[in-house]
Amino acid sequence: MPTKIVSFIFHFLILIVQSSRMMSQITSALSDHEGEWHILHESIGISAMHMQLLKNNKVVMFDRTDFGRSNLSLPDGRCRYDPNDTELKIDCTAHSVLYDIGTNTFRPLMVQTDTWCSSGAVLPNGTLVQTGGYNDGDHVIRTLAPCNGFNCDWVEFPQALLERRWYATNQILPDGRIIIIGGRAQFNYEFYHPNSQDSSFSQKAVRLNFLRETRDSDENNLYPFVHLLPDGNLFIFANTRSIVFDYKQNRMIREFPAINGSEPRNYPSSGSLVLLPLDENRPIEPEIMICGGASRNAFQLAKKGKFQRAASTCGRLKIMDKNPVWKMENMPMPRVMSDMLLLPNDDIIIINGASSGTAGWELARNPVTRPLIYNPHLDEMRRFSVMPASARPRLYHSTAILLTDGRVLVGGSNPHIYYNFSGVEYPTDLSLESFSPPYLSPVYDHYRPRIIEVDEVVSYLQSFSLNFTVQRFLKMSVVSVRLILPSFTTHSFSMNQRMVVLKGVQISRVANNTYQLFAVGPSTREIAPPGYYLLFVVHSGIPSSGMWIKLQ
Template sequence: MVIKKGITFFVVSCWFIVILSRVRCRNMSSSEYTDQQWRLLHTNIGLSAMHMQLLHNNKVVMFDRTDFGPSNLSLPPGRCRFDPNDTALKIDCTAHSLLYDVATNTIRPLMVQTDTWCSSGALLPDGTLLQTGGYNDGDRAIRQLTPCNNDECDWIESPGYLSAKRWYATNQILPDGRVIILGGRREFSYEFYPRGSSSNSFWLNFLRETRDNDENNLYPFLHLLPDGNLFIFANTRSISFDYVHNRVVREFPPITGGEPRNYPSSGSSVLLPLQLFDENRGTGTPAEVLICGGAPAGSFSQAGRGRFIRACSTCGRLKVTDHDPKWIMEEMPMARVMGDMLLLPTGDVIIINGACYGTAGWENARDPVTKPVIYRTYESANNQRFSVMQPSPTPRLYHSTAVLLPDGRILVGGSNPHPIYRFTGAEYPTDLSLESFSPPYLAREHAETRPTIVATGEVLKYGELLTVDFTVQEYQSATALSVTIVAPSFTTHSVAMNQRLVVLRVADVSHISAHRYQLKAHGPPSATIAPSGYYLLFVVHAGIPSSAVWVKIQ
């Protein structure tokens, strides 16, 4: 009875809307930095970036949906989309997808035919973006975009490939190079790409069990664990799942407090950095999951009645490899729903975008949270986990996105809380701008300790040594060095699919000449630690990361 009362008080405290909490969402200023920078890259890219993926040629794919009418970006002359199933336009000569070139800050329109609304994605081992599901004529489609350095590559689509409708599903690349596509609206199953000899979906009762009136198990959080199983979180519950034998290995305790965290409550989740301390670490590597933000149960239905409930301000951290794992709860500086959580090259986590009140869905949120927060994965000297950053001038609400760039910046776009593009007569108009955020490690004062990679191999093989040459003006010591590899995320609806950071084991560091040094680092031991594909490799010196180089793990 005491436990039930405690949980009830926790939930009720998250429900109450009080003036003090609204002030807290807007004006929280403790531990703020003053040396980071927002930069407006484009005032209008022509579409709202609902989905985002960085490719290994340093271009970012962005796309919206196809069924709301014309975008503000034209297709090349003579190209139009003909879709008799479209609910808005049967003939559409505007683009709903584009490629953003990071180096030149330019865009190129792409042609997508089937409806990509609320779809999912993953990078295949060769760097091709596999994009799955969506709405209407896109709910069973797959689409592929292979990176190129000319103006010829575009989407290749296969309508009807999937065996079930995958709207609000989640993707995860697997150790064998396949992609698992899990869940979706009223779809309590999963399937694989490529489908092999069977095109059938496989039932997962956990998804049915976790569905409630608000369907808070859409876009389930999905992480590949070092033992090869999957961590799946839906609503308030989570499991370790053996997809090979279609069985639940173990169920973890429900997240403390009982607030749902998946769409439309829309918290966010990361698998914290996997650290490889010695050559014997593999499937025994410790693994922790961090889940932050969300909205209390009932928020979606209440928002439909014009009552916007304060979002949750808690983060839950669970070491899933423990014998008896328990959630450790922490308090963010402000409440946040629809935030995007991204792993930084240092191993810390940035939480960006979102709102303080309401939930995901059309017109369902109020009071944008424009200040990013950085969460220190490893405890700091003063034991402060969170630092509040400078605010963006741009609210980023429903259908906003963010991805990590090779130079360490965060690319931010999107925000359209309306079923169509609305630029006037709305409290939060549709936003077509693109901006970047520079975390504190990019401040000028760190220029002398920032390393620069000058040479490295392009292929990183499992268990073998990789040589990296780098320069740094003020070298401290070998103990101040680390090497991290980051799998870029497919980001949409506060879910950063396939995001992964591995801290490699440094075997040796030598001084070559002047300010030039060479290190040797062991590649990950197996594909369960780091599935094959392209990764961003950073050298981190005294907490300051270099710009990344791309390496292919195989």
């Protein structure tokens, strides 16, 4: 064999070994490196009880209208006149804001009826549909369309819901409808039809006995966990039980074993749940993960001043297994009222909450200020990494969402019946902060992809292209493309959150440090309902910033 060929093969093998070592080092460093906290605003005027990222890189946040004046005035002398309000009939302060990620600014929005403990989902056209609430808001739907001006605001449709929806759950469906499930003393569901001329919902509510069966003395089945499965059915979890439900035929297809242990996982026990990423590069096996919660009767005990230790367990369940069982593991600390978010590199962040008590006014103690990052691909003893602590306790009515640039936005904490800033152990918190996961550390900038061009519209099963740059490219096999549907987050559950890993990724170098990538859109609407997604390129565990695409 010629000397030059032998030399080429030798150097090529060295590059492969070096590349593998670099990837191993990056993976190890990511698990060791700590993230960073940054205060964005000491006060946005309201407590961020509900959050949704919109396609114009703005975040809508709101709390409730019935616990007094907020710290943010409505513009132009506007006031809310509400004879049904339990606190103020005339209120000239805002209870909703629109936050601009790029400029780190916010402005007040006007919401008329009470949004306390409501729910939401985003339509395929990018409009947020927000449903229900308390008192005069429990039958209301509200919409907020993305816009860049200062004139857009909430539009409200009174009495548009068939039933009272307080602590209900929303899920976007493959056909663009929204299903609204449950609520306090509501053992049924109904639909929102976006093309309805009168903005009404379904003609009648449909009974769902599973919700009645899972109710206990503390309820513990409010805000049921719901996810759309790749076969088009719904996974529904309430209290300790879960089912696969065919909403088209109104029938239960399958019931799973109760999660190990006796701890309920839904509000007010308030664990959290995610659907793990759906990877189209292999046969899709949907898997659910639930973490945290409160002991049974924790709500009643906390009202008597006895704050039980929260659950420290997580359970994973493969939905399609022939004999599915919950595989349990332990977090480094107990948690209740945490939020779980999918990060673009496959990790899961568990953030906010307390280690004892339960959800409700003054019913939790011992805030957990250290986020956890969970890597589902490592061996069990290495999956959890403990991140640095925030200086701010985030208890009842705190929220967190993923931002376009990969940071996590955190706000809220209103563990009292009113805006109470003094004389209590945990005052109402109006601040806004961000947490930067380890992958955003500057030490990984050489490996971070930067998308410079992408098709704005992606079609099902159709190839599309994008261009990206990266200073230090390792190899093509460590590059993936992910779509993330941003969540509506409230009360420890991120509704509609999902990630799809795309198939057919092909990469070619087009210039120095610049690459062209081709990928194939999702296979079906059941795997990824139509709408606006954040697209991330991930290179050896380091994600780019997300770019908005419209899936249709």
